[in-house]
Amino acid sequence: MSKITIANTYEDFIKGFHPKSGLDLKFYKQNQMQRRILSFMNSHGHATFPEFLNALNVDSVLYDAFFKHLTINVSQFFRDANQWKTLRESIIPLLLQSKSPLKLWSAGCSSGQEPYSLAMTLMEYFPTAKFSILATDIDVNVLKQAKEGFYKQNDFASTPPEFLQKYFTPTDKGHQIKDSVQRNVTFQHQNLLTDHFQTGLDFIACRNVVIYFTEEAKEMLYKKFTDSLRPGGILFTGSTEHLFGLGHLGLKPVSSFFYQKQ
Ligand SMILES: C[S@@+](CC[C@H](N)C(=O)[O-])C[C@H]1O[C@@H](n2cnc3c(N)ncnc32)[C@H](O)[C@@H]1O
Known part of the structure; x- marks a missing residue:
């Protein structure tokens, strides 16, 4: 350094x-x-x-x-529960109509709560679906925590109790995510503002990451996300993040906080 x-x-x-x-x-x-x-x-x-x-x-x-x-690494499993309901009832069925296996990405994944929520959603509600999840963050410390996979009670405020029993093991250090979930997720260090993105993705979750970005940085990032999605792919944003005025990028809202590439 x-x-x-x-x-x-x-x-x-x-x-x-x-x-x-x-x-x-x-x-x-x-x-x-x-x-x-x-x-x-x-x-x-x-x-x-x-x-x-x-x-x-x-x-x-x-x-x-x-x-x-x-x-600012604050996160939670199934953060904003209503949006996860939309995800499992509408968005994932829509994606699975046209493609399998699904390639999903949690961009700004913090200590893993978001990508593991994606994995649990697919395992629980779409047991035959094939998928892989990329999870990236700029902070190496949160990536380390994500790979270790231990979580405290406040991470589970929005988690159905049966998920806690089914997908975690209670330990002295907190609840640990099970291997069966973890093996679906690949963690990588990445700076969203400067690094290259994969292409041909079906789904990108980027939530509560851009809150401090300048308008120019946000537009640049949403352009890169659009290029990274396949046509028909979906971008999932945070509950305060609307893409007003970015229609020219070719992302159309399909539900609140879900945008589809045209
Ligand atoms: C508030 S957390 C959001 C976690 C999760 N997406 C959620 O909504 O619960 C924001 C994360 O974005 C990451 N982040 C901030 N700037 C970034 C950048 N330029 N590239 C990649 N990750 C970034 C932070 O390290 C942090 O872990």
């Missing part, structure tokens, strides 16, 4: 932080990001950008905590 360079302003800070982290904060809304960075600096006793960058260079625990603070 390269060393962070000294910075006096927010612009210097994001320039200095980029080579070390791979995270280019110019794609994120400045007001919100700057506020998050300053609140982290205050709570950890750092008063200026240069001194804080220096501390990030030498303290890997601080660096990891800061990266986690910036990327």
Whole structure:
């Protein structure tokens, strides 16, 4: 990893932080990001950008905590239960009409709750369906947690109790996802803003990831998602993420938060 360079302003800070982290904060809304960075600096006793960058260079625990603070990893199994109902009642049947095996992608998967929810949905309601799930995130720590697969009670607030019994094993470290679910999911490190995407995908879930992206970054990302889907493929967004004004990309709403490539 390269060393962070000294910075006096927010612009210097994001320039200095980029080579070390791979995270280019110019794609994120400045007001919100700057506020998050300053609140982290205050709570950890750092008063200026240069001194804080220096501390990030030498303290890997601080660096990891800061990266986690910036990327906001909050997730849950079956987050927004109504949308998962639409997914299993309408969207997956629609996709299976025209293609098998299905290729699904959870983009910004955090510690695995979303891709494992996809796997459990397919296993439970479409037991004969063939499918594979790619799950990606920019944060290597959440990917590690996803592969270990241990979860706490608050991850299950929207999970039907029978799923907990069927697809998890209770352990001292929390409930662990079973191998039968895990083997359907491949985790990979990826930066959505700079890396290449696979093509020919049937389904992409990208939820609660773009919240701090600039409008330009969002449009660029939704264009890349559209190119990545096969015609008829579906993009699933978060419950505050409407693709207003992006009709030119060739994504048509088929239900709230589900968009189909034309
Ligand atoms: C709030 S979590 C959402 C998790 C899950 N999709 C959900 O809705 O519950 C946002 C995730 O997006 C990831 N993320 C943020 N910027 C990213 C980027 N540029 N490339 C890939 N992942 C990113 C974060 O690391 C974090 O794990």
